[in-house]
Amino acid sequence: MVTFISHSPAETTGLGERLGKAAQPGWVFALSGDLGAGKTHLVKGIARGLGVFHRIQSPTFALVQEHLDGRLPLYHLDLYRLRDSRDICAAGLERYLDPADGVAVIEWFERWDGPPPLRLCRILLEHQGGDVRRIQYDLPRD
Numbered sequence: 001m002v003t004f005i006s007h008s009p010a011e012t013t014g015l016g017e018r019l020g021k022a023a024q025p026g027w028v029f030a031l032s033g034d035l036g037a038g039k040t041h042l043v044k045g046i047a048r049g050l051g052v053f054h055r056i057q058s059p060t061f062a063l064v065q066e067h068l069d070g071r072l073p074l075y076h077l078d079l080y081r082l083r084d085s086r087d088i089c090a091a092g093l094e095r096y097l098d099p100a101d102g103v104a105v106i107e108w109f110e111r112w113d114g115p116p117p118l119r120l121c122r123i124l125l126e127h128q129g130g131d132v133r134r135i136q137y138d139l140p141r142d
């Protein structure tokens, strides 16, 4: 795992932007971290890195928002309101774990307790006091 220490929302967005530039078709960015840890800020950066200029909001009510104006389709999910893999499948969201020619970014990924996505980029965000966040991530192997 790579560890990145962020000191501001802008640094978190900047890391996301670099990840978005590196993203390949089929990648799943799987975000975990407490309320306010910075998941949505990271998603904003990933979107920017993919050239998505739609406004990114937490899709808590819609569950998924699709952005088709970037280098690759971006599917933004927030699983906060779901309990487990059963709920996620019942909501018809399972297909986003294998996004084919697009990229998925999933907030509250820990709700998923089924088999891991094939091209997984796991990202853990932790409060470290004040504006400091520890962000650990692993890029997909291929």
Ligand SMILES: Nc1ncnc2c1ncn2[C@@H]1O[C@H](COP(=O)(O)OP(=O)(O)OP(=O)(O)O)[C@@H](O)[C@H]1O
Residues within 6 Å of the ligand: 006, 007, 008, 009, 010, 011, 012, 033, 034, 035, 036, 037, 038, 039, 040, 041, 042, 058, 107, 130, 131, 132, 133
């Ligand atoms: N280093 C940092 N990185 C990201 N956000 C930070 C940082 N320091 C302070 N913040 C603040 O923390 C909050 C992070 O909000 P954000 O919506 O990105 O979190 P989240 O993990 O998506 O939360 P939720 O689970 O409620 O959706 C914002 O208010 C932001 O300004």
Ligand SMILES: [Mg+2]
Residues within 6 Å of the ligand: 039, 040, 058, 107
């Ligand atoms: Mg959020």
